[in-house]
Amino acid sequence: MNTNEKGKLLVISGPSGAGKSTVIGRLMEMRDDVCFSVSVTTRPPRPGEVEGKDYFFVTPQHFQELADGGYLLENAEYVGNRYGTPRGYVEQRRLEGKSVILDIEVQGAGQIQKNCPDAVSVFILPPSGAELERRLRHRNTDSDEKIRERLLQAKRECAEAGKYGYIVVNDDPEAAAGQLDAILTAEKCRAADRLNLVTEVLIS
Amino acid sequence: MNTNEKGKLLVISGPSGAGKSTVIGRLMEMRDDVCFSVSVTTRPPRPGEVEGKDYFFVTPQHFQELADGGYLLENAEYVGNRYGTPRGYVEQRRLEGKSVILDIEVQGAGQIQKNCPDAVSVFILPPSGAELERRLRHRNTDSDEKIRERLLQAKRECAEAGKYGYIVVNDDPEAAAGQLDAILTAEKCRAADRLNLVTEVLIS
Numbered sequence: 547m548n549t550n551e552k553g554k555l556l557v558i559s560g561p562s563g564a565g566k567s568t569v570i571g572r573l574m575e576m577r578d579d580v581c582f583s584v585s586v587t588t589r590p591p592r593p594g595e596v597e598g599k600d601y602f603f604v605t606p607q608h609f610q611e612l613a614d615g616g617y618l619l620e621n622a623e624y625v626g627n628r629y630g631t632p633r634g635y636v637e638q639r640r641l642e643g644k645s646v647i648l649d650i651e652v653q654g655a656g657q658i659q660k661n662c663p664d665a666v667s668v669f670i671l672p673p674s675g676a677e678l679e680r681r682l683r684h685r686n687t688d689s690d691e692k693i694r695e696r697l698l699q700a701k702r703e704c705a706e707a708g709k710y711g712y713i714v715v716n717d718d719p720e721a722a723a724g725q726l727d728a729i730l731t732a733e734k735c736r737a738a739d740r741l742n743l744v745t746e747v748l749i750s
Numbered sequence: 751m752n753t754n755e756k757g758k759l760l761v762i763s764g765p766s767g768a769g770k771s772t773v774i775g776r777l778m779e780m781r782d783d784v785c786f787s788v789s790v791t792t793r794p795p796r797p798g799e800v801e802g803k804d805y806f807f808v809t810p811q812h813f814q815e816l817a818d819g820g821y822l823l824e825n826a827e828y829v830g831n832r833y834g835t836p837r838g839y840v841e842q843r844r845l846e847g848k849s850v851i852l853d854i855e856v857q858g859a860g861q862i863q864k865n866c867p868d869a870v871s872v873f874i875l876p877p878s879g880a881e882l883e884r885r886l887r888h889r890n891t892d893s894d895e896k897i898r899e900r901l902l903q904a905k906r907e908c909a910e911a912g913k914y915g916y917i918v919v920n921d922d923p924e925a926a927a928g929q930l931d932a933i934l935t936a937e938k939c940r941a942a943d944r945l946n947l948v949t950e951v952l953i954s
Contacts, residue, residue: 668939669941671944671947671948671951672951673951674950674951674954675950675951675952675953675954676954678951701951701952704948704951704952705948705952707941707944707945707948708941708942708945708948709941710941711940711941712936712939712940712941713939713940713941713944713947713948714939715944715947724935725935725936725939727932728931728932728933728935728936728939729932729935729936729939731928731929731932731933731936732916732929732932732933732935732936732937733936735872735916735917735918735929735932735933736915736916736917737873737911737912737913737914737915737916737917738912740875740911740917740919741911741912743875743917743919744875744908744909744911744912744917746878746879747875747876747877747878747879747882747905747908748879748905748908748909749879750878750879750880
């Protein structure tokens, strides 16, 4: 691995039941050149949470200034707190050669693609609607109605998969992580990012 | 590997001394879903060459008809004989789920990209000019002048690398084949090619 190569921004989305976390976790084990992004939030720290590791904790006013100044690649509100992806942090890690993973929902992914056109976007898809339902039933004890609602929401998210650069089907987490790994390796071979290597051959 | 997935057309170029054949050979060992294209040629068969395996042997008139009719993805003349890539053959193999490899020079690759916009193009680059020279000297006993000429020609070809989708640096053939493998795996995950899988999730 050439550490002079800039890392990628890898945006990963997928509905509840797609098995996204497992696949990302496996990818993190497979490669030492990837890391998670650290979000900025207005939420107060919980016991044990470390500034700059779990989150960057800021006041609502500071958050608004960051958003207004274009310092966030995306931002969203969730149960009364604001969350955002700090552009400078992501850029710094990428310059250090690390590819930065963002696990994010569809709307946030859209903001990222607008603000960072060289981001690599991947949608993790369940293998079928039936399997998606099985996984959603398996992992909680909600009522049938609640599960039908979650299933509908998950399918609504899947309908957005075509807006991503790549789709990885998570039938088997190991195979899916292997495909994510291949996507990252391939994206690092893009000619547009390697013209400096051509120059090296031509002048040496 | 989902055999319902259409294979890719993988166009590979690289100068003499880049180690292209070794890398491609290693890729063929790694995957069972790739095959070489079989060219059409006006050259007479040599002893042992098999029609449809080594080449499709045709008359100059037939070749011209194929070219005029748009049945060749690219064609070129080499020491008085014509060679071309048959569109139908490539398409048929791809529909069978095989990715088809074309080992081709820069001009031919340009024709392919025009005639087959979904082709995946990769340039195999030597790690440096010095290493390129070492490899060219190592493998033949030509005069210094002849080698300088070959080196210049190889560098002229490298200067075209930016026109390809990907650049793979062949420092180590095993690593380079691994990158080719990743590129093929990643390209098969392109969202545009997988919208049928999204539909499956939505309707099942």
